[in-house]
Every structure is written in C-alpha cells, then in structure tokens.
Amino acid sequence: MEMKLKGKRVAILATDGFEQVELTDPRKALDEQGAETHIISPEKGTIKAWDMTNWGDSFEVDKSIDEVSADEYDALLLPGGVLNPDQLRTNQKAVQFVREFFQSGKPVAAICHGPQLLIEADVVRGRKLTSYPSVRTDLQNAGAEWVDAEVVTDHGLVTSRKPDDIPAFNRKMVEEFREGVHVQQHA
Template sequence: MADLTPLASRRILIMATDGFEQSELEVPLERLQDAGADIDIASLKMGEITGWDADDWGDSIEVDLKIEDAKAADYDALVLPGGQINPDLLRVEASAIALIRDFASAGKPVAAICHAPWLLIEAGLAPGRRMTSYKSIRTDVANAGAQVVDEAVVRDANLITSRCPDDLPAFCDAIIEALVDTKAAA
C-alpha cells in the first residue's frame, strides 16, 4: 500500500510577498500539506499577503514569520511561487536572497516556478544549472549562465524549476519526490 503521507515530519517554507501568483502558492501548499508536510509562509512583513489571480488582486494568506527570522536549518525545502510582482519585489531584499543561498548551500530542495527563477539568478545559483522558467524570463535565465529548456519541470540536483501554473502537478510531484529522496538518503 502506498504511503499517503510521504512527507510526514517534513517542514517546508514557502517564501512570498504581495503579488504572488495565487495558484502557484495555493496548489503547492495544499498538495504538500496533503502529503503530510508542515508548511510555514515567510514574507517581508507579518499579517497577510495578497496574491495576484489572472488580471487582478486575489486572495490573502496569513504569514507565519518574517523572512529575516527564517532559518534554512529549521526546514527541509524552500518553495518560491512566481507571478511577476512577487519575485521582482523579493529579489532586491538581502534577507530573501541570503535565505535562498542558505537552503541551496545546505543541499536542500529549492523549488521555483514561473518568474521565481529570477530569485535563483539573484542568489547566484543559475550558472551551469539546467533550468526552465516562464517564457518571458528565459533570456534572463540563459544570460545568468543556465542551460534553459522548455519542459514542465526540471530537477537539477537540489534545484527544481517549472514554467507556469499549467505545470503545477509536475512541480508538486517533483518537490515531493525530492523530499522523499532526501529522506531516504538520510
């Protein structure tokens, strides 16, 4: 019988701010919780952050902690939702970039979808890596030194990237797989 909660006792941090792509936060949140993971939302401020849904502001979600207070050592993986606004605001925040680097240097899964690979670029993680992203930033990803491919999900060691909301099933599956793999290796 398949384990219905393969991520039991796993902790995942989702980092986002206002303007996150609604589905790119909510779908991984639900799928990873359903798989048994405990999830925290980190942002630039406490309170609520508001998503972007299609062509207008979407729903809000409660923030659990500030990015500056989050520690990679407390979590098993980092998920970075996209949207245009969210990663553009986060990529100029030193605390956000430092946290991404901490997860990456610890070898923990870092999953970025849509425009969120901008954050991986800013953290210096793109050179020599195989990645995908939303089509409008693929030149940015290539210029940062990554090998860009047009696939639903790309897993290169601990980095997981996807293109858009249509890829969310594959994106979530890859995160779960990476966490199961790291649990098995431990």
C-alpha cells in the same frame, strides 16, 4: 495513504503579488503529504495574491524573514507571479535565505517567475532549469541552461514554467523534497 513528507518542514517564500495558484496548489500537495508549511515574507501580517488577471486573496504570513533561518527547514518553495520575485530579489535577507538552501544541499522548487530570485542568489550557473518564457534570457545570461519543458529537475532543484504545469511540478517537488539533501545541490 502514505505521508511521503511527514516530519518535513517547508518554507514558502512569498510577498505581495505572488501568483495565487502557484502557492495554494503546491502548498496543498505538500500538506496532503504530511509536510508542515510556513509562508515566510519580509513583513508580518498578510500578503495579497495575484489571481491571473486581478488581485486575489490575502494570506496570513506565518513568519517574517527576520524570524527564520534555512536551518529550520527541509526544503523551499518559491511561487512565481511577476511582482513577487521582483520585490523579493531586492531584499538581501530573502536572497540570503534562498542561497542558504543551496549551500546546505536542500531541495528547492520554483515556478514561473520564481527563478528570478535564484538568479539574484547566484545559484543557477551551470544548472538546467525552466521558467516562464520571459525569464529565459535572464537565466541564460546568469549561466543556466534553459529548457522549455513542463518540469525540469537538476540535483534537487525543481522548476516549471506556468500554472498549467502545476500537476507535474507538484509530483516532482514532492519526490525531491522526500529525497531530502542532494549532495550536488550547491550555491
């Protein structure tokens, strides 16, 4: 089997309350394609997932946000969950980390509530994307064109609405991450 992402390093930015399947399934798809993935979080140690209706598993943080730079990674994955992006968007280092991927044209994939962090990083204006329906108005108010589709791609930015969309999300994420830098990806 061809390893489409061999040699690529992918940052997964998350904190407590991320939707478990929105991290585990995309990470598995990336790992299966040969990517090296790191869970990045504001704090070292472990972070706790939300699993649909209750707390889920704990996951080891590979590196804290203080230890990394976007320069060290080829792409960024932003899992959703209601609590996760809400906490991350108040952390200026996390917001700057996201913004740096856009400034350097690197691909980014965000699912469900994950695009809330994109709003805070001020990178959605003039972009087409999707999200969990409750984030629609926030995205539109931030200047994005919101589309109700299982996956939307806009110059290296991949977005999906919910866990049911993960198969389509994973396919497009792998494709965009494989392509690498997108000239029209911008902050």
